[in-house]
Structure formats: structure tokens, C-alpha cells
Amino acid sequence: MQYHTHDIQIYYEDTDLSGLVYHANYLKFFERAREHLLGAGELVRLYHDIGVGFVVYKAELTFREGARLGNLLEVRTRVVVDGRYRAIFHQSLWRPGRETPMVDSAIQLVCVDQTQNLVPIPEHLISRLAEFAPPPPPSAT
Amino acid sequence: MQYHTHDIQIYYEDTDLSGLVYHANYLKFFERAREHLLGAGELVRLYHDIGVGFVVYKAELTFREGARLGNLLEVRTRVVVDGRYRAIFHQSLWRPGRETPMVDSAIQLVCVDQTQNLVPIPEHLISRLAEFAPPPPPSAT
Amino acid sequence: MQYHTHDIQIYYEDTDLSGLVYHANYLKFFERAREHLLGAGELVRLYHDIGVGFVVYKAELTFREGARLGNLLEVRTRVVVDGRYRAIFHQSLWRPGRETPMVDSAIQLVCVDQTQNLVPIPEHLISRLAEFAPPPPPSAT
Amino acid sequence: MQYHTHDIQIYYEDTDLSGLVYHANYLKFFERAREHLLGAGELVRLYHDIGVGFVVYKAELTFREGARLGNLLEVRTRVVVDGRYRAIFHQSLWRPGRETPMVDSAIQLVCVDQTQNLVPIPEHLISRLAEFAPPPPPSAT
Numbered sequence: 001m002q003y004h005t006h007d008i009q010i011y012y013e014d015t016d017l018s019g020l021v022y023h024a025n026y027l028k029f030f031e032r033a034r035e036h037l038l039g040a041g042e043l044v045r046l047y048h049d050i051g052v053g054f055v056v057y058k059a060e061l062t063f064r065e066g067a068r069l070g071n072l073l074e075v076r077t078r079v080v081v082d083g084r085y086r087a088i089f090h091q092s093l094w095r096p097g098r099e100t101p102m103v104d105s106a107i108q109l110v111c112v113d114q115t116q117n118l119v120p121i122p123e124h125l126i127s128r129l130a131e132f133a134p135p136p137p138p139s140a141t
Numbered sequence: 142m143q144y145h146t147h148d149i150q151i152y153y154e155d156t157d158l159s160g161l162v163y164h165a166n167y168l169k170f171f172e173r174a175r176e177h178l179l180g181a182g183e184l185v186r187l188y189h190d191i192g193v194g195f196v197v198y199k200a201e202l203t204f205r206e207g208a209r210l211g212n213l214l215e216v217r218t219r220v221v222v223d224g225r226y227r228a229i230f231h232q233s234l235w236r237p238g239r240e241t242p243m244v245d246s247a248i249q250l251v252c253v254d255q256t257q258n259l260v261p262i263p264e265h266l267i268s269r270l271a272e273f274a275p276p277p278p279p280s281a282t
Numbered sequence: 283m284q285y286h287t288h289d290i291q292i293y294y295e296d297t298d299l300s301g302l303v304y305h306a307n308y309l310k311f312f313e314r315a316r317e318h319l320l321g322a323g324e325l326v327r328l329y330h331d332i333g334v335g336f337v338v339y340k341a342e343l344t345f346r347e348g349a350r351l352g353n354l355l356e357v358r359t360r361v362v363v364d365g366r367y368r369a370i371f372h373q374s375l376w377r378p379g380r381e382t383p384m385v386d387s388a389i390q391l392v393c394v395d396q397t398q399n400l401v402p403i404p405e406h407l408i409s410r411l412a413e414f415a416p417p418p419p420p421s422a423t
Numbered sequence: 424m425q426y427h428t429h430d431i432q433i434y435y436e437d438t439d440l441s442g443l444v445y446h447a448n449y450l451k452f453f454e455r456a457r458e459h460l461l462g463a464g465e466l467v468r469l470y471h472d473i474g475v476g477f478v479v480y481k482a483e484l485t486f487r488e489g490a491r492l493g494n495l496l497e498v499r500t501r502v503v504v505d506g507r508y509r510a511i512f513h514q515s516l517w518r519p520g521r522e523t524p525m526v527d528s529a530i531q532l533v534c535v536d537q538t539q540n541l542v543p544i545p546e547h548l549i550s551r552l553a554e555f556a557p558p559p560p561p562s563a564t
Binding site: 306310338343344345348 | 441451483486488489
Binding site for chain 1: 291293294314317323325351
């Protein structure tokens with residue numbers, strides 16, 4: 001039931017000549033939300049102390065409606081942890097009060113060390129991510 | 142057999158603190174390649190003369206290897222035109238001489254008018270896109 | 283005595299391989315602060331209703347200290363309105379509690395119409411900008 | 424008489440809702456030109472071998488005319504080396520065949536080590552930069 005929310009305001013820098021947000025920038029908004037969910041301080045410590053960082057391995061995005069200058073929007077994030085190595089962030093961008101998201105995505109992250117080799121996601125972060133797990137499916141009965 | 146190629150050089154602006162290219166920027170490289178394939182002049186005419194533009198509807202990306210400052214890379218593009226309304230760009234980023242791409246993607250574009258309503262892709266562009274169609278599957282015999 | 287403040291958090295997207303914020307991005311932070319000072323809704327109305335927009339004519343920046351991932355910083359803005367045509371935004375980026383700014387700037391804006399011709403800054407915006415005028419120099423006596 | 428030139432094509436990613444290039448992006452174009460002038464390989468070696476990098480200390484920009492999607496433009500660069508510590512890049516953006524630049528700038532760079540302390544510009548780069556020195560003033564006689 002629980003999802004993480006992060007507010008986004010659309011600035012000039014985000015738009016292109018169509019008047020709408022340039023498509024690649026939605027990936028930035030989703031990453032900002034992930035940095036808030038995990039904590040920027042935590043990410044910095046992880047990188048400096050043990051040389052581990054998150055990297056995006058796969059991303060799937062559907063762009064349904066474009067955002068415009070001045071829009072105040074909300075990124076909603078749920079996380080599925082898949083084993084020790086992989087977390088899938090289901091992130092979507094919402095206009096407050098609407099029934100459908102403007103953009104939705106599934107963004108798969110893994111952890112790598114300084115030589116870009118795969119390492120397990122640190123335990124304490126798995127717990128943090130688990131707070132935003134999607135609800136279990138309704139029981140059959 | 143035929144695919145479109147576009148050269149990319151990695152600059153400071155493309156990197157982030159990991160030393161590798163920031164993930165959202167690969168979408169920019171793929172769009173630059175599409176603008177070359179279609180012709181920037183053609184895109185400008187389309188937009189000013191009949192108010193039609195291409196927009197990204199879906200994007201799927203797999204990030205296999207990160208690019209670094211100074212890398213000279215190549216975007217390769219093939220296009221599957223799917224009816225009158227949809228073109229799927231299969232775009233990948235290559236380090237010259239390698240057997241596998243650093244990043245690959247399927248990016249689905251549609252055309253919209255000034256009110257963001259779906260319109261058919263103009264005929265003359267469908268012909269242009271068809272030049273970069275993937276090869277037919279080998280015949281069964 | 284009065285200046286406008288706007289908070290900035292540094293994200294991955296803002297950094298480059300040096301580990302510090304890419305220099306051009308500070309201009310984005312200063313523009314976000316200007317959009318908050320003037321009001322994004324006001325800027326949108328101005329553009330849609332009378333076809334007038336602000337453009338940067340000159341910018342002078344001094345970069346004293348680089349910002350890093352996760353830094354929580356503050357943009358401080360004062361505005362000198364110079365006649366009907368020109369507003370000079372004195373904007374600086376601060377680490378809370380420090381005596382000197384990390385970056386400071388003087389950014390000169392003018393208003394233009396749809397054909398990029400100079401027009402006076404609308405009266406009601408001049409009043410808004412005047413709220414953030416620098417303090418008068420101390421009197422000589 | 425000699426200046427360095429670097430070609431720029433304007434893409435969707437460079438524009439904002441005004442239809443013109445977003446002001447901060449001109450700083451990116453100027454930096455790309457500097458990377459070509461110095462050589463990206465040289466910059467990478469400098470950073471990896473002796474931990475030295477160039478950073479922008481000051482930038483002054485005047486924006487005279489906005490660039491648009493599809494424009495093919497030229498960055499022209501001259502360099503004034505000022506002692507062992509400072510190089511001033513006079514960089515401007517030109518539309519081919521015009522008498523005045525669209526944007527011009529003076530961008531002051533210094534070298535820093537890994538702890539962000541000032542170090543002299545390496546000798547062999549000073550020679551490289553000197554190739555693009557402005558012409559001497561005409562002699563008085």
C-alpha cells in the first residue's frame with residue numbers, strides 16, 4: 001500500500017521546443033526520487049567507504065502525457081527486490097488528482113564495485129528498499 | 142543489412158561522478174542519431190509547416206557497459222515501421238571493433254499534431270525510414 | 283537587507299567525472315531560483331497571454347568552490363532593476379553557515395516578444411522584482 | 424590570425440520551450456570546443472596520470488542571438504595564457520557567413536590537483552594553447 005513520493009517542479013531547463021519536457025529528463029526525475037528514497041548521504045557513504053554504487057541496468061518507460069513549465073508533479077516509487085543482486089524500481093510521474101500517470105517505468109538497478117563488477121546490494125539497503133515493496137496480491141479466498 | 146550510423150564523442154558534460162556517462166544521456170545520443178537519420182531540416186519543416194512532430198511513446202534500454210570521457214563511439218539504428226502510426230527504432234551504441242553493443246534500445250515513436258493528438262507518420266518519411274529496415278529473416282529452405 | 287532564497291539539492295545528474303557539479307549547471311540553479319522569485323505561473327501567463335518572455339542577455343560567473351553529490355545549498359538572489367528594460371539578478375550559491383559563497387553571479391535579463399524584439403519589463407513584475415532590491419548604501423553622515 | 428574552430432549542430436535536447444537554445448547549453452558548446460582544442464585523450468591522461476584537471480574559474484557571456492533546432496554553427500576559440508596559472512579562452516558562436524557572433528564569452532580556466540588546489544598549467548599544454556593566441560596589436564609606426 002505504501003509507496004515513496006517525491007515532488008518535482010518543471011523548470012525551463014526541462015522543456016524542449018515542443019513546449020513539453022524533453023523525454024530523457026523524466027529519467028532524471030526518477031533518479032532524484034531514488035536518491036531521496038535511499039538517502040543521498042547513504043549513497044555518498046557507500047561510494048566513498050566501500051566503493052560501491054548503484055547503476056541502472058535496464059529501463060522501460062512509457063510516456064503517456066507530456067509535462068509543462070510550472071507543473072507541480074509527484075514521482076511515486078515502489079521497489080521489488082529480486083534476490084541479492086537486483087532491485088526493480090516501479091516509478092511513475094503523476095499530476096495530482098489524476099487517475100493515470102503521465103509517465104511510468106520499471107528501472108532495474110544493480111550494485112557494482114569500482115571495477116564495474118556486480119556485487120550484492122548491501123543488507124541494510126535491502127531493508128530500506130523493502131519498506132516500499134508493492135502490496136501482496138489479494139489472497140484467493 | 143543496412144543500418145544508419147552516427148558518431149558520438151563523449152564530453153565532460155555527459156559524465157557523472159562515477160566517471161561514466163550518466164544513464165539518461167544515452168537517450169540523447171540516440172535522439173541525435175534519429176535527427177540525422179530523418180534530417181533536422183525535415184523535422185523543422187514538418188513542425189513549422191504542418192505542426193507535426195515525433196514524440197517518444199515507449200523506450201526500452203539495456204545498459205551493458207558504460208562510456209567514458211573521450212570515447213569515440215557509434216550509434217547504429219534500424220527502423221521497423223509498424224503501420225501508419227508507429228516506428229520502432231532499434232538503436233545501439235558501439236565501441237568500434239567490438240562484438241557487442243555498450244547500450245541497446247528499442248524506442249517507439251509516434252507523430253502528434255499541435256494538440257498532442259496522434260496523426261499518421263507522413264508518407265515521405267515512411268519511405269525514408271524504410272531504408273533502414275532490418276533484413277528479412279532467412280528463408281526456411 | 284532582503285534577499286530571495288531557494289534551496290537546491292545536488293543530484294547525480296548535476297555532477298561530472300571530477301566529482302563536482304558541472305560548471306554549466308550552476309546557471310540552471312540560478313534560473314530555478316529566478317522562476318521561483320517571479321513565479322512559474324506568472325511566467326507561463328506572460329508567455330501565453332502576451333507572448334513575452336525573459337531572456338538572459340549577459341551572465342558573469344565566478345566559481346569559488348565546487349558542490350558535491352548530496353549537498354544541500356541555498357541560492358540567494360537580489361535584483362537591481364535598471365530602467366524599464368533590464369533587470370540584473372545578483373545570484374549566489376551558499377553552503378549553509380559559511381561566510382563566502384561557492385559561486386556568485388550577475389545575470390542580466392531583458393524581456394522580448396515572440397519575434398525576439400526587446401520590450402519593457404511588465405509593470406507588475408518590476409514591483410515584484412523591487413522587493414528584492416539591494417539595501418541602499420549607508421548615508422554619509 | 425589563427426583561431427580554433429569546432430562545429431556544433433543544434434539538437435532537440437539543446438532547446439527549451441522558447442524554441443531557442445537554453446542559455447546554459449552554450450557553456451557546453453564552448454567546453455566541447457576546448458576539449459577538442461586540448462585533445463580529450465590529453466585531458467584524460469592529465470587526470471589519470473598526475474591527477475590534474477582544468478576547471479572554470481570565471482565565465483562572462485553575452486547572448487546576442489538565439490540558436491535554433493538544426494542550426495549548423497561554429498565555435499571559434501582564441502586563448503590568452505596569463506602566466507603559469509591561468510588561461511583565458513575567448514570563445515564565440517557563429518552562424519556561417521555572418522559578421523557578428525551569436526554568443527561571445529571570456530572563460531578563465533585554471534588547473535587544480537585532486538584536492539582542488541591550484542597548480543601550474545603543464546608546460547606542454549601552454550605550448551598547445553599558445554598556438555591559438557590572438558594576433559599581436561599592430562605596431563605603432
